[in-house]
Amino acid sequence: xxxxxPPPRTxxxxxxxxxRWYEHELGWPVSAGPPVQLVTGLRxxxxxxxxxxxxxxxxxVGAATGPVALMGRRMRLxxxxxxxEELPGLLDWxxxxxxxxxxxxxxxxxxxxxxxxxxWRPTGRSGSGAPGAAVWLRAPEPGREVESSLxxxxxxxxxxxxxxGGAPCLARLVAVAAAxxxxxxxxxxxxxxxxxxxxxxxxxxxxxxxxxxxx
Numbered sequence: 768x769x770x771x772x773p774p775p776r777t778x779x780x781x782x783x784x785x786x787r788w789y790e791h792e793l794g795w796p797v798s799a800g801p802p803v804q805l806v807t808g809l810r811x812x813x814x815x816x817x818x819x820x821x822x823x824x825x826x827x828v829g830a831a832t833g834p835v836a837l838m839g840r841r842m843r844l845x846x847x848x849x850x851x852e853e854l855p856g857l858l859d860w861x862x863x864x865x866x867x868x869x870x871x872x873x874x875x876x877x878x879x880x881x882x883x884x885x886x887w888r889p890t891g892r893s894g895s896g897a898p899g900a901a902v903w904l905r906a907p908e909p910g911r912e913v914e915s916s917l918x919x920x921x922x923x924x925x926x927x928x929x930x931x932g933g934a935p936c937l938a939r940l941v942a943v944a945a946a947x948x949x950x951x952x953x954x955x956x957x958x959x960x961x962x963x964x965x966x967x968x969x970x971x972x973x974x975x976x977x978x979x980x981x982x
Contacts, residue, residue, distance in 0.1 A: 782799070782800045782801050782802065782803045785803045785881055785883065785884060785887075786799060786800075786803045786881070788884045788887075789803070789805060789881060789884070792884075792909035792910070793810075793907055793909060793913065794810070795809075795810050795811075796809055796810070797881065798878055800881075802880050802881065802901075803880075803881040804878040804879060804880055804881055805878070805879045805880075805881050806876075806877070806878065807851075807873040807874060807875070807876075807877035807878065807879055808848060808851070808873075808874045808875035808876055808877055809848060810848060810913075810914055811833070811845045811846065811847065811848055811913070811914065811917055812845075812846050812847065812848055812849065812850040812851045812872055812873060812874045812877075813843045813844065813845060813846070813851075813872065813873040813877065813879050814843070814844045814845075814846050814850065814854075814870070814871075814872055814940070814941070814944065815841055815842070815843050815844075815870075815871045815872070815873060816841070816842055816844075816869060816870050816871070816944055816947075816948060817840060817841065817842070817869055817948070817951065818837055818839075818840050818841060818842045819840075819951065820842075820869070820944070820947045820948050820951050821835075821837075821842030821844070821944075822842075823947045823950075824842075824844075824940070824943050824944050824947050825904075827943050827947075828935070828939065828940060828943055831918070831935035831936070831939070831940070832844055832845075832905065832918060832935060832940065833845040833846065833905075833907075833913065833916050833917040833918060833935070834903065834905050834906060834907045834913065835903070835904040835905040836879070836882050836901055836902065836903055836904065837901070837902055837903075837904050838880055838882075838899065838900070838901040838902075839899035840899075842904075843873075843879060844918075844940070845907075845913075845917055846917050846918045846919070846937055846940070847914065847917040847918060847919035847920075847934065847937065848874075848914075849874075849920075850872060850874070850918070850919070850920065850937055851872035851873065851874025851875070851877070852874060852875075853920050853937070854870075854872045854941065857920070857937070857938060857941050858870075858941065858945060860938075861938070861941065861942050861945060863945040863949070866945075866949065867952070868945055868948040868949060868952070869948050869951075869952070870941075870944055870945060870948050879901075880901040881901065882900075882901040882902050882903045882906075883900070883901070883902065883903075884906075885903055885906035885907075915934060916934055916935075917934055917935075918934060918935040918936060918937040918939075918940045919934045919935075919936075919937050920936075920937045920938060921934075921936060921937075921938075
């Protein structure tokens with residue numbers, strides 16, 4: 768007997784169905800859209816950084832993150848509530864204070880565009896089907912307490928040690944993210960300072976070398 772995989776679900780009433788999914792399946796507060804937005808600062812905060820930088824962060828930290836979303840050129844990593852308030856002091860402690868980094872936090876009263884729930888087909892009405900729409904890279908699991916798995920600041924973090932078990936370490940995540948943001952900034956500046964090659968220079972040099980060799 769042949770089995771067929773059912774297509775992704777299409778929400779019958781667009782944004783309202785998406786909002787109900789987050790409220791009922793995860794217990795997350797939402798703000799009505801369009802687009803539907805998740806309220807930060809209550810169940811989680813969000814660490815936001817460029818998507819290109821975020822890929823390097825995920826390679827380094829592996830599975831030591833909570834849910835991760837992508838929207839356009841920005842990546843959003845869910846962290847424990849209260850993380851936004853800790854970020855400035857954490858960056859100072861990690862000796863990144865005062866350095867320009869494309870790193871931000873969404874905390875109390877913040878809003879994050881809700882990605883389409885996992886397994887659902889995007890719809891165009893709320894904008895979720897448009898290019899650059901919010902999607903989950905690592906989706907939250909319904910029926911599972913997400914908050915206990917979010918990166919949090921532990922007492923041991925300030926001693927630069929990593930406890931075994933429990934939630935991932937927020938200090939390590941921020942340290943990796945800051946280093947990757949700084950590295951990307953330096954590479955971008957180096958490319959901007961690189962002089963443009965003069966058109967025809969390479970061909971002229973090759974022609975001169977050939978004439979010299981034949982003389």
